[in-house]
Amino acid sequence: xxxxxxxxxxxxxxxxxxxxxxxxxxxxxxxxxxxxxxxxxxxxxxxxxxxxxxxxxxxxxxxxxxxxxxxxxxxxxxxxxxxxxxxxxxxxxxxxxxxxxxxxxxxxxxxxxxxxxxxxxxxxxxxxxxxxxxxxxxxxxxxxxxxxxxxxxxxxxxxxxxxxxxxxxxxxxxxxxxxxxxxxxxxxxxxxxxxxxxxxxxxxxxxxxxxxxxxxxxxxxxxxxxxxxxxxxxxxxxxxxxxxxxxxxxxxxxxxxxxxxxxxxxxxxxxxxxxxxxxxxxxxxxxxxxxxxxxxxxxxxxxxxxxxxxxxxxxxxxxxxxxxxxxxxxxxxxxxxxxxxxxxxxxxxxxxxxxxxxxxxxxxxxxxxxxxxxxx
DNA sequence: ATGTGC
Numbered sequence: 001x002x003x004x005x006x007x008x009x010x011x012x013x014x015x016x017x018x019x020x021x022x023x024x025x026x027x028x029x030x031x032x033x034x035x036x037x038x039x040x041x042x043x044x045x046x047x048x049x050x051x052x053x054x055x056x057x058x059x060x061x062x063x064x065x066x067x068x069x070x071x072x073x074x075x076x077x078x079x080x081x082x083x084x085x086x087x088x089x090x091x092x093x094x095x096x097x098x099x100x101x102x103x104x105x106x107x108x109x110x111x112x113x114x115x116x117x118x119x120x121x122x123x124x125x126x127x128x129x130x131x132x133x134x135x136x137x138x139x140x141x142x143x144x145x146x147x148x149x150x151x152x153x154x155x156x157x158x159x160x161x162x163x164x165x166x167x168x169x170x171x172x173x174x175x176x177x178x179x180x181x182x183x184x185x186x187x188x189x190x191x192x193x194x195x196x197x198x199x200x201x202x203x204x205x206x207x208x209x210x211x212x213x214x215x216x217x218x219x220x221x222x223x224x225x226x227x228x229x230x231x232x233x234x235x236x237x238x239x240x241x242x243x244x245x246x247x248x249x250x251x252x253x254x255x256x257x258x259x260x261x262x263x264x265x266x267x268x269x270x271x272x273x274x275x276x277x278x279x280x281x282x283x284x285x286x287x288x289x290x291x292x293x294x295x296x297x298x299x300x301x302x303x304x305x306x307x308x309x310x311x312x313x314x315x316x317x318x319x320x321x322x323x324x325x326x327x328x329x330x331x332x333x334x335x336x337x338x339x340x341x342x343x344x345x346x347x348x349x350x351x352x353x354x355x356x357x358x359x360x361x362x363x364x365x366x367x368x369x370x371x372x373x374x375x376x
Numbered sequence: 377a378t379g380t381g382c
Contacts, residue, residue, distance in 0.1 A: 051377090073377045127379070134377050175378045238377090 009033040013043035014287060016350045020298050020342045021047050028054040036187045037064040039248050042288035044257055045350035046296025046342065055256035056296050058288035060243060062250040064188030065196050067181040067203075069253040070240050074177060074203050075210030076136075076169030077236035078258070078266050078293070080277075081218045081229035082155075085162040087142045095140075096324050096367055100224045102131055102138065103373040106216060117212035120205055124172035128209075129216035133332060135294070136168045137271060137370050138221045144274060144364035151279055151360045155232050155264060163363060164229055165266055165275060166217045167294075169238065170210040177202045191251065200240065207236055221369065235265050237293040247285035257290040264360060267351075269295045269344030271336060271368045272319035276348045278357040287356050292348070295341040304340035305331065323365035329374025336370065 011033045015021055025047045032053045033041035039060045046056035053069055106113075106129035111121055113128065131138055143159040146152055157163065181189065181199055189196040211234055222229050235258055243252040258265045260280035268275040273295060283289045299307060313330045316337055327333045334340075351357045 071377065076377080124379075132377075133380085136377085169377075171377090172379060175380090178377095 009038040009041050011041045012286065013047060014350060014354050014356070015045050016353050018346050019045045019350045020346065022049055024049045025054045028052070029057055032059060032069065035066060037061040039250055040285060040288055042290065044290060044292040045347040046256065046292040046294055048297045053255060056292060057255055058257040058290040059253040060248060060250045060288060061188065061253065062248065063191055065191060065199065065240055065251045066188045066253060067178055067185060067199050067240070069255055070203070070238050071255055072175040072178045073169035073238050074174030075207040075236050076238040077210060077214070077234065078268065079166045079214035079218065079234040080232045080266050081164040082157050082232050083162050083164055083222060083227045083229045085225065085227045086160055087162050088160070090162070090366060092324060092367065095225055096326065098224050099326065099367070099369060100220065101372050102129070102217065102220050102369055103371055106220060113216055114209070114212050117215055119208040119212040122173050122209060124176070127171040128213055129220050130171065131168050131217055131370065132171055133371070135336060137368050138164065138166045138217050139271070139368040140164055140366040141275060141363040142366055143361055145362040148279070148358065148360045151264070156230060157232060162366065164218055164221060165268060165363070166214045167268065168210070168214055168217055170206040171213065173209055174206045177206055203240055207239065210236065233264060233266070235259060235262055243289065252289065254290055256293045257288070258293045259289065260287060260291050260356065261289050265291060267292055267294060267344065267348055270338040270341035271325050271365060272321060272323070272338030273341070273344045275363040276344065276359055277361045277363060278348065278359050280356065281358055282355050287354070291351060291356060295344040295347055297340060298342045299340040301335040304337055305334045308334050308337055308339065311337070319365065321365055323368060325368045325370065326372060327370035328372050332370065332374060
């Protein structure tokens with residue numbers, strides 16, 4: 001699907017007839033493509049409607065930047081760790097109990113952790129090492145299927161070892177940065193002005209903080225399991241980066257869009273679905289150098305609560321794939337139910353059909369930690 | 377998404 005709503009930006013949606021995409025999401029994509037300076041707008045197969053602007057999309061602009069397109073969770077992304085826990089030693093009940101409380105402040109030396117991970121202290125450091133809400137999680141996974149054994153080995157992964165996937169971001173920091181640019185930026189910030197430089201500097205700091213955050217979440221998750229982990233990859237999907245390669249030079253805004261330019265990435269399904277470890281191929285303007293960042297919502301949070309009225313929160317703690325979900329916030333449990341998300345194979349399938357990924361391996365969820373806090 | 381909005 002390709003249109004040019006304002007004779008300026010090219011708009012594309014990467015999907016097959018089987019991909020679930022709401023018309024409102026496409027309408028948001030087209031409206032966003034009409035913003036000043038916009039040259040290219042690409043909806044990935046996980047495209048869904050957001051608050052004004054769609055999620056699962058990448059936008060290339062020239063001359064101006066649009067901080068609101070990156071959203072409040074600047075630096076949100078996926079980190080993957082390989083652990084020394086053999087899959088055959090998995091003890092679902094015991095481990096689910098043994099996992100500590102990741103919601104409270106970490107009792108370690110935050111400043112040292114940040115320094116060791118190339119990040120600077122900020123006013124939101126009490127949240128360092130916490131997962132946050134929404135679709136964020138930390139999930140232990142087993143290797144379900146291997147399609148490319150050589151690529152798996154090259155990443156340092158072993159099919160017999162469990163892995164840990166962490167999805168989180170910059171917590172209150174990104175939000176506080178965005179707030180400073182929401183007033184009067186409808187036209188975007190001129191790329192050579194002081195506001196853009198200021199935003200980009202703070203944006204980069206949030207990226208580093210988010211990366212350090214994911215590393216601490218992994219550390220806190222694995223500690224009680226007496227396991228060690230080695231980071232395999234860590235990729236942000238809410239970013240603004242300068243793009244100077246072939247295709248139009250400009251500013252690439254990613255909102256729930258994973259870079260196709262930084263090596264292998266994980267495209268997670270819902271908490272009751274598989275995740276895909278994939279190798280990006282053919283990165284270019286057709287995909288805005290990006291991939292889907294997950295399955296993408298099928299139902300709004302509000303609809304999910306309504307449609308799952310007969311389901312009990314308790315039933316959602318065990319998934320069809322046999323995994324456990326730790327989520328003691330009842331409302332969040334319904335909002336994040338697997339049924340509320342697109343089937344991940346339809347999303348990855350659309351990327352494969354478009355010639356944008358090669359599957360390395362499929363990962364099966366084992367234990368997902370979302371929160372041990374929240375409304376009963 | 378958010379040390380979350382009234």
